[in-house]
Amino acid sequence: MSIPYVVRKKADLTSGKRKELWYGVSSKMQRKGGVKNKELAVRMAKMTGFHRGQIEGILSELVESIQELLSSGHSVTIEGLGTFQTALTSQGCESPEQVTPGKVSISRVYFVANSKFSRELKKTECMRIPFKYYMPESMLTTEMKKADKETEFAEFNMEGSKFDEEVQE
16 A cells, blocks of 8 residues: 655745755545545445444444543543544633633644554555646656656556445445
8 A cells, every 4th residue: 555645846944045845745636535434334344244334333423422522521542543632722811710611612622643553654655646647738847757657557546446336335
């Protein structure tokens, strides 16, 4: 497996001077919204033997349970995956007793990935999407066209189409 990326020009200010450099960035060609519950359930059903509907129900209940636990002040750790937490904020007050419940609210909900999960994921190779799929023809240089020929698009495209077929079953 590999993670697709595109190449974009960005400003580099590290030297103190503005310099335009090329960087590999996440692909906008990835399907909007990513993999959803149904697709995840199909994949998990094939790997576990549980029915897709059961898994979808568990995923739905997981969301509700995490929300309920977070709203009661708990953090939630899914072992091997990571921890969901909330951060609180409030207005500054002159005295401690002025910090009332009406002035304190959740500023954000965040997820901290398990360190082993992150470490393993970071080992995943990345694969450049051929330039011809996202750059205007007028910008393609001979070197870019040559690099495109060396890149196997079928490998990148197959992953998405395989998923689509599984979901339609």
